[in-house]
Amino acid sequence: MAQSALRRLTSLAILLVVTACESSPISPDATRLVVSSSTEFDPERVGVIFVISQGLYYDTRIQIDPLRMEGEFQLLSNQRTEFGPGQVGRYVGGRFWEDLNHNGIQDEGDHFFLSPLIPPGRFVP
Numbered sequence: 168m169a170q171s172a173l174r175r176l177t178s179l180a181i182l183l184v185v186t187a188c189e190s191s192p193i194s195p196d197a198t199r200l201v202v203s204s205s206t207e208f209d210p211e212r213v214g215v216i217f218v219i220s221q222g223l224y225y226d227t228r229i230q231i232d233p234l235r236m237e238g239e240f241q242l243l244s245n246q247r248t249e250f251g252p253g254q255v256g257r258y259v260g261g262r263f264w265e266d267l268n269h270n271g272i273q274d275e276g277d278h279f280f281l282s283p284l285i286p287p288g289r290f291v292p
Contacts, residue, residue, distance in 0.1 A: 215292050216284060218251030223288025225251060232280035240264040240279055252286050
């Protein structure tokens with residue numbers, strides 16, 4: 168029985184590695200996350216974000232907007248970001264910044280907000 172479980176886990180691990188190594192889809196620029204400062208549930212605060220390094224789309228919901236410019240943030244550009252859930256030390260829990268003034272630096276002219284990515288990711292929007 169233990170060998171059977173080990174074989175199933177090994178098969179699953181191989182499947183996950185093969186899936187992760189496939190080329191990632193191109194994320195569409197049409198997917199849009201609408202930002203609102205309301206604290207009540209609002210369907211406009213729900214969206215989809217593409218994680219480039221994983222090749223996966225994640226649902227998200229804006230929870231705090233705006234956030235103060237304190238701590239670590241992850242760049243979000245055209246609803247795409249580099250890292251997502253499971254990437255320890257790189258994904259900062261949905262603390263995003265948008266470079267509104269296009270200077271490549273986090274500063275007071277940018278937008279900072281909390282919008283955690285909701286697993287599991289998927290290959291299609």
